[in-house]
Amino acid sequence: MTVGILTRNGRALHASLPLGRSECVLVVDASGITARLPGGDTLQIPFAHMTHLRQGTRQQILVFESPDGLRFTTEDAGILADLRALSHPAVAAMLGADATRRLGAWRRKVLLPLAALVALVVGGTAFVFGPLVDLVLALVPESVDAQVGEVASAEVVKSGRRLEDARITGPLQVMVERLRPGGPAIRLVVLERDDVNALAFPGGTVVVLTGLLQRAESPEEVAGVLAHELAHVKRRHSMRMLVQRLGIVVALGALVGDVSAVTGLLLQGAATLTQLQFSRGMETEADDDGVRLLAAAGLDTAGLSAFFGRLAKEEEQQGGDSSVSALLGTHPLSRERMERIAELSRENPPAAGAAPLNVDWSALRAALAPEARPAPR
Ligand SMILES: [Zn+2]
Incomplete structure (x- = not known):
């Protein structure tokens, strides 16, 4: 969990302060927002007792309040990003409630009739894009992602034998920790399946198929796909x-x-998630972020492009056939995208002197050999 790296300029207001107020810097930590006053004193509002509202003509003043009348205000909207980064259920609910309130006034006047009209015209199943998707996601706390992920991944997790061999899971855990030190927990599932693929589900379930581990030629390639x-x-x-x-x-x-209706709909639809394919834009974003994650972790950024490149070539040779293409099926790969990844990798070399991935690759490979594992019962 990130603890107090970013500070935001703001004010603390409370009857106990001289003149009732003080300039301060606000810091988001794991349990609440802390105000550091110029004299060195600190005041805290824990998330459990915090309410959030906005004031000002443009709703630009963010206010965080405790039941005993302590208030922190700031115009630095970056604090919302600090809060969201925590993935704390109470915080997500608080921010969701704020988004709902802000919608209140003109959703009744404009948005609702408009949406109803659109639904009428297009028959109710139209895809929604851009700002409307952002709006829905802003409303849905990230704790819902984990529930959706659990439903969505259930079928996939059942589709192969789950391997719990520490020689295989251990190195993958090391890679995840290296890529996201101290980040939110990732649930890693390794399945014995020959197709070359890894699947990420909302909330952080990542399913890795043994086909991918078989086909990778170095731990850096696996780390690239994980990133x-x-x-x-x-x-x-x-x-x-x-x-x-x-x-x-x-x-x-x-x-x-x-919110609860939206959450219910998302959970109902979760099982269809595996039939969907990421858009080209999403793949580009994941490539860009992935390369940056690798570079920041001091890992070889060439692993991702090397692995994708080899798969693409094999698929071409086999005429688009078979298990090799599973990864490319769920993450469509174009020549343009390939070149972009390669270029990004060149631009983001790992930092000099970074420690290599501390994993036992040969033990992992040995554990993958069929004779190394007990036969299924
Ligand atoms: Zn992808």
């Missing part, structure tokens, strides 16, 4: 696709601010 998958999770790409797929129905729910 790409983690980027999909972080950007809530699957949630986006799901909202687009559910279309106007879920958008209507969001427009009337009904």
Whole structure:
């Protein structure tokens, strides 16, 4: 969990302060927002007791309040990003409630009739795009992602034998930790399946198939694919696709601010998630973020492009056939995208002197050999 790196200029207001107020810097930490006063004193509002509202003519003043009348205000909207980065359920609910309130006034006047009209015209199942998707996602706390991810991944997790061999899972855990030190927990599932693929689900379930581990030629290549998958999770790409797929129905729910209805719809639709394919734009984002994650972790950024490149070539040779293409099926790869990844890798070499990945690759490979594993019962 990130603790107090970013500070935001603001004010603390409370009867106990001289003149009732003081300039301060605000810091988001794991349990609340802390105000550091010029004299060195600190005041804290824990998330558990915090309410949030906006003031000002442009609603530009962010206010955080405790029941005993302590208030922090700031115009630095960056604090909202600090809060969201925590993925704390109470915080997500608080920010969701704020988004709903802000919609209140003109959703009734403009948005709702408009959405109803659109639904009428296009028959109710139209895809929704851009700002409307953002709106729905702003309303849905990230804690819902994990629930959706659990439903969505259930079928896939059942589709192969789950391997718990520490020689295989251990190195993958090391890679995830290296890529996202101290980041939110990732649930890693390794399945014995020959197709070459890794799948990321909302909330952080990442399924790695043994076919991918067989086909990779170095741990850096696996780390490259993991970095790409983690980027999909972080950007809530699957949630986006799901909202687009559910279309106007879920958008209507969001427009009337009904969080539980929206959550229910998302959970109902979750099982269809594996049939959806990331858009070209999402793949580009995941590549870009993935390469940056690798570079920041001091890992060889060439792994991702090397692995994708080899798969693309094999697929070409086999005429688009077979298991080799599974990864490319869920993450469509174009020549343009290939070149972009390669270029990004060149631009983002790993930092000099970074430690190599501390994993036992040969033990992992040995554990993957069929004779190394007990026969299924
Ligand atoms: Zn992808």
